[in-house]
Amino acid sequence: NAGVMQNPRHLVRRRGQEARLRCSPMKGHSHVYWYRQLPEEGLKFMVYLQKENIIDESGMPKERFSAEFPKEGPSILRIQQVVRGDSAAYFCASSPAAYNEQFFGPGTRLTVL
């Protein structure tokens, strides 16, 4: 059973460009979480999705950030018009149910030039 997959592992964007981060959960997992890790900080929750639904986006910045988890395909975290402050490691986690162990992917390291 393959683990949580994220791609790309490294992403470089110039200010103003768009960044798309992909997450394929473990087989059988329908719950996906996105977290952001800024330098010298722990991980911060961003958004929690189930198939086709956003359950909790209380940690998402109000502008430029969006997330989806379509019926088919990976979950996507989209950052529009990136700024240098968006440079961070973005981790995806999946679980088979709510209030269950979350399995983390290797992360996408976004660098904004």
Added chain:
Amino acid sequence: AQSVTQLDSQVPVFEEAPVELRCNYSSSVSVYLFWYVQYPNQGLQLLLKYLSGSTLVKGINGFEAEFNKSQTSFHLRKPSVHISDTAEYFCAVSGLNQAGTALIFGKGTTLSVSS
């Protein structure tokens, strides 16, 4: 505000020495507790978790943690560390946010094991 506090940002120890990494949380509701380890440029791996039952939880790689409800603590311990234990360790809780399931992380403790 609800939060998770890891009291030590860095813990240097010698190989084969015991170690304790401290974690406290604030919450007025029941929570689930976790410790994760992160090796450089990798994702997080679950070390152990407390959901209910015995307050002493044993995890992988010889680690264990004890849940203390009265002190709202969940300290991680290992009786004898190895060089390979050098990594970043994160304490996390769920049950604190509006949906209840997202993990709230502490800022992490860097464990450095030297010979």
